[in-house]
Amino acid sequence: MYRASTLAAAIGIVALAAACTSSGAGGREVRITQREDGCTPTSIPVTAGEKLKLVVQNESKKDYELEGIDGTSLQEMIVPEGRTRTPGYTVPSGAGIHKIKCYVPAGVSTVIELVATDSAASAASGATASPTAANSPVGAATSGASTQSATSVAVTLVEYSVTADKPSVTAGTIRFIATNVSSAEVHELYVLKAKPDGTFDKLGEIPAIAPQKGGSIELDLAPGAYTLACLIVPGEAGSTVDHYQQGMHTPFTVK
Numbered sequence: 001m002y003r004a005s006t007l008a009a010a011i012g013i014v015a016l017a018a019a020c021t022s023s024g025a026g027g028r029e030v031r032i033t034q035r036e037d038g039c040t041p042t043s044i045p046v047t048a049g050e051k052l053k054l055v056v057q058n059e060s061k062k063d064y065e066l067e068g069i070d071g072t073s074l075q076e077m078i079v080p081e082g083r084t085r086t087p088g089y090t091v092p093s094g095a096g097i098h099k100i101k102c103y104v105p106a107g108v109s110t111v112i113e114l115v116a117t118d119s120a121a122s123a124a125s126g127a128t129a130s131p132t133a134a135n136s137p138v139g140a141a142t143s144g145a146s147t148q149s150a151t152s153v154a155v156t157l158v159e160y161s162v163t164a165d166k167p168s169v170t171a172g173t174i175r176f177i178a179t180n181v182s183s184a185e186v187h188e189l190y191v192l193k194a195k196p197d198g199t200f201d202k203l204g205e206i207p208a209i210a211p212q213k214g215g216s217i218e219l220d221l222a223p224g225a226y227t228l229a230c231l232i233v234p235g236e237a238g239s240t241v242d243h244y245q246q247g248m249h250t251p252f253t254v255k
Contacts (some may be wrong), residue, residue, distance in 0.1 A: 012219040190231050
């Protein structure tokens with residue numbers, strides 16, 4: 001279990017409570033299918049203010065994750081192989097594009113765009129409103145007071161590498177302090193643990209760290225082999241490349 005006390009997280013929880021329900025009761029059903037090669041569809045037309053019930057079906061042999069990115073308030077969730085999840089989502093007001101990341105950590109990834117038109121504006125003008133890109137979140141996660149017994153690990157993120165100031169630590173509470181030293185690109189820090197099938201469990205994250213910003217997270221980790229990585233993919237945070245595939249990952253050992 002991890003503890004990340006951040007203002008951004010608090011804001012996200014409030015926005016989620018206001019705009020998203022767990023059941024999607026009363027919303028239009030929108031189906032998303034997860035297969036070995038990714039998720040479909042990649043673009044879904046919606047109406048501003050519309051309630052949706054996302055029916056997410058995992059037909060692959062891997063566990064997928066689903067979460068809103070670039071400001072989309074959809075709480076992350078795991079969809080185990082062969083299972084279906086039905087989160088609710090209310091489209092914000094106004095025309096825009098709202099992005100959902102559908103992915104296997106450090107594996108196949110798809111960015112799904114909910115393309116919203118403003119029904120009120122369309123009715124008034126008699127024409128379809130042109131969608132505009134949703135604002136990307138800026139800034140970085142910052143932590144509150146660190147647990148006194150936590151071991152600190154400083155992690156540097158830049159195109160395209162992840163560097164920790166120590167390759168291994170003793171098991172227990174570990175505080176990862178990430179700094180994005182890039183001058184232009186957004187990065188993030190994920191702490192992953194390999195599973196027997198070669199995929200990863202995501203144990204914690206510091207998402208969307210803006211250039212020259214930083215953040216921290218505390219995790220209680222048992223002995224084992226881990227990976228520190230950036231999982232930004234094309235279409236996320238303005239990126240045109242898969243950061244993990246470009247080399248943004250490094251092994252990390254807990255003894």
